[in-house]
Amino acid sequence: MAKLNMIQAINRALHEEMAKDDSVLVMGQDVGVNGGVFRATDGLYKEYGEDRSIDTPLAESAIMGTAIGMAIGGLKPVAEIQFSGFAYLIMGQLEANAARMRTRSRGALTVPLVVRMPYGGGIRALEHHSESKETYFAHTQGVKTVIPSSPRAARSLLIGAIRDPDPVIFMEPKFIYRAFREDVPDEEEVGELGKARILQEGNDITVISWGAMLYRTRKAIETLKEEKGYSIELIDLQTIAPMDATTIAESVKKTGRCVVIQEAQKTLGPASEIIAIINDKALMYLEAPVKRIGMYDLVMPYFHRENWYIPSDGRIRRAIEETLDF
């Protein structure tokens, strides 16, 4: 058992998988000698050399495209895009090839790769370093999109992603890279992709979130529990696509109320899909309209204003109370 922060847990998962499987390699800008700008790949260069810890030239599309070729060829690349704001350049390769190769070749060719990228706001970063655009990736069928919300989840889900037979976009909420530590067991844990997890059972309301917003939501819920004694069921979505409809629907059937908290912009964010799932599978159980809290439909503000726009503890609390009082 070790107490790790998220960046250490990710680093540990990479070390563990590279030790276990010679075909696993990391690639990207500054991931080798420098160990990554957030130090996620620290020590891999020293341990496994430059052939498995590749400092690539600066070209996101080529990182994605060559990773696809490596994956088809039998390697398991874990590519890093330095910030998700630079990942739009991978979209051509991702959508046209990574996502479709299995379908196109009727299963003869597969693309087992992972693309890691830090995303999200709250760290006073420059433009393009604060967005939450998981919808872009989640809307790419054939690709799985995963977001961990704690160190232990990050380690197990990353291992699960590396062993998954399909391309996985692994989005890391950089706001909580070093925000807190969590016990991570010594033994192997392999996260199951496509599954949400119930972090806390409750009967009054279902609250769904993921990534850094889950961390914030958790704090808001604790206050509400202490002050008002509500029984809140908290769900960590974990995989944005494919989405775990069963866990969502079963919880809402039990509680009859639901609030979704996302960092992404409101319109067409994952919350929209969650509400559609509830509409499909649990509508008749609802006692209040499902509420969603997210960024407004704006270009992400620069950091001076970002904390006024990222869902605040107060907004989260108010949304939960309003839904309970409905």
Place this chain on the structure above:
Amino acid sequence: MPVSTIGPFKLEYFQVLNEKGEIDKKLDPGLSNEELLKLYRAMVLGRETDERLLKLQRQGRLGTLPVCFGQEAASAGAVMAMKDSDWFVGAYRELSGRLMRGESIENPMLIYNGLEEGNMIKTSPRTLPIAIVLASQIPQAVGLGYSIKMKQEKDTAVVTFFGDGSTSEGDFHEAMNFASVWKVPVVFLCQNNSWAISTPLKKQMASETIAQKAIAYNMPSVQVDGNDALAVYKATREAIDRAYAGEGPSFIEAVTYRMNVHTTADDPTKYRKDDEVAMWAEKDPITRFRAYLGKKKIWNDEKEDALRKEIRDEIAAAVKNYEEPRQYKPDAPFDFIYGTEVEAIEEQRAEFLENFKKDVTNG
């Protein structure tokens, strides 16, 4: 069938001012004393502003920012050859050149304090904002060149700036190809500073020079000492003149060096050696330019002290003004999303303001 030779291809390198500030008279671009002093001032202003920005950042008064130490000649030399009517399409390591274009010293302070207001450059409508997504600005420069051609604007060109790392991006090559096919008035200026964060040039490319990449696009190309403001000026002058004459795009590789961090979030001691940095310190663009001005007898210590004081006062005044307590409009992000009024956006603005009020009062 005999094998014929298609090449050889020719590529030139030049330097006008050497490290000691000695000029090659044959290559002297013939700037007037007044112009030389303007160029010198621009470089010193860039350097002094950088030092102040870095200090402010280290004191927690600014957020993460890139610095330009050692690269002053590359952007200032180029801007010296530009008119206001030429377009400046840069990345984020051209502080001296941007200040020369009329950007105020407060602009970078605002940007690096997370305020969009810093991108409003009222004095220079033909200077595009900093481009953080590498190489993304280069195709835009080519499009601007096309618009100049279509609108038959006389004596107008585009100068686009980017680094060595950016030349690995598809956007760079795609833009070069479009520019040469369309024969647009664009000058591609690569500030080759040897490092893309931790990636050295030899890991970035196997090419011996960056300038040679332009040969593939049939574009006039030259490599110059990028720490020599006169060499950069001369190469840019010639390239702009070709552009004005309708002869299409040109390429300049300005060989310089990133003397400091990539951004303040970066720690170069993890990946590069001090002696390499020390070696480049000997080639400083400002030191050699000052020596040249001294040799020309148009500069002395007294004038230097006066200039430094004037510049420091100017920067201090800008810092003071920037730090005056003021309320930045909370809902400003709603103002420029669309050019037309969108109901949902205005609804959300009202919702935001309500939440903002509650958040401020409830903590």
